[in-house]
Amino acid sequence: MDFRVLLVENNSIILDQSVNAINKAPGFTLAAKYKDSAGALGQGKVFRPNLILLDIDLEENIQVIPKFVREYPHATILCLCTQWDAELTARVMRAGAAGCLVKPFSAPELVDAVKALESSGQNVTSEVITFFSPKGKSGQTTFVANMALRLAAKEQKNVAIIDANLQFGDMAIFFNLTPTTTIMEACRDVKNLSPVSLTSYFVPATAQVSVLCGTRRPEDAEKIIPKNFVELIGMVRSRFPYVLIDLSVGFSEFTVSAMEASDLTFLVASEDSVFENRHLKKALYVFEGWGDSLQDKLKLVYNRVQNTSNAYKQQLEESIGYPITAFLPNEYDLVSRAADEGRMASDIRPESKLSTAINQLLRDLHGKHQIRWEKS
């Protein structure tokens, strides 16, 4: 599809630069340009644009987004801002825009931004899921990696994995990836990034799963500011329909703020630890702070379970005092071989017990859990 662009930009220099970029971008034609929204709303219609680039450095332009939506029901509205801002993006998206692009932009940036909107179905709703285990060694990374693969296959949508196990992240090795940039650089640069330029920090693991890899050295963890990470989550959210975050162990400002910024948290436990139920009780006591929505927001997954019977599940639930959403079977050989060889994507077959259990979990969650970006 070719894009006929209606451009609204108040700054003359950026207006010229933008015109230049649009003309250079393959598949894009400039239909009309305006310095203010009044002109665009009045006369623009005759040019039948299907893409509107709207400068939102002016507050009045944000106010008239709903008018653009009414006047141009078949056009996609992409807002132009000097600095990307999660809150502002959320606001313009609620008003009906598809997203934000940081200006000045180049021709490839424009192409990527539009491609990003298309691949997410333009209906940019996203779900951020964090994975947390109190003590660790719970098989959490395996769970995240497999869930990403199954989710991408089932929904036919793009999935982002963020390896936020800050000191000893293993996602790169699971998928045999060689990252040039990691979560540390992404958090450091977040203020100057846009959802499009952020994509280059991710490494593709499969056609639909991309990974933001963990730090190279444990010391890098100290450089990550929790506030920046929350901002990063907001940005990744606007680019991927599903965002899965593999967190470090234990409660810290970092893990807590990431969980609070997410729609759903999986509390991952493993039967390997003798005292796991006590760790869970301790952790659940902290989670009680989430109040009434606790059971909607926090799902307990018990991993590496030998006895997957319902009776045993009930017994555990009584002991812990919390419902168990999923029992994942112990597939040590399958999982460790895949990780050793960096072939997670191809080795964990859809028919394995683990995949079956994760598919079941996704079916159970589907429909019951629909907390979406716009509502939050």
Place this chain on the structure above:
Amino acid sequence: MEQENATAVSGAVLTVFSTASGCGKTMLSINLAAAIAKLGFSVCLLETDTQFGDIAYALGIDPKENLHTAQAAWERDPGGFFIEDYVARVEKKGTVFFTLTAPKDIEDAYQIQPAHVKHVVKALRRKFDYIVVDTQAAFDQMNLMCIDQSTLVLFLGIVDFLPTVKNMRIGMDTLTRIGCDRERIRCILNRSGARTRLPLSDVEGILGTSFQTHLPNDFKSVTKSFETNTPIVLSGNSSLSLEIQKLAKVFTGEDFGAQPKQEPKKEKKGFFARLFGK
């Protein structure tokens, strides 16, 4: 402020550390403390995994005082701080040692400050021959402080799958970077003989050192000892029990076991080539 007495004997700090949880740090710490105590030395087992430490569970105790209350007491009055008032006495099968565990509540764990705990460790060193430290698997401020205070760092590893080995290597490199010399590190392999596809010689090649001690895989006995709250070294002479007792003798003997110089293997193949270059 507390007095640094130049003539006072300062106890040895043995920090049990790993780069992954679930390696057996708590198992080794408890048993090492018990084994050293059994040899007749005064021992305190210190727990610095402040949020999810297992020592109280494993020993079946519910101490009145803990690391948080000890820190608070030191903060209130460094000069009037007596560490004796804060350690819990543990007696198992006639062997006595002491422990200072992490607090029960996570809220209290949040209050713990490594810079203050340092003074608690110093107080422990003045009182006990040996302090065995059970840590959390991370390079956080607490562990950096403990490693800095350590006579020896017991780097505990298991060889299950490749990510664990990668993290052990990162751990060794990081220890070196933060100034912990190889001479102060003892590499201990836990669950030796457990199922894995990774040849030990390759793993040691990657680490650039060999494991001086191999602790046999005895998952059942370990689970049972946790459930019965009795250290393995005090209940019979299984091979795991004997290995840990041997370690206790090495650490308390005159010979601290000079480390054989081990050149890193040049040839790296298979699994490891893609991780650490050809």
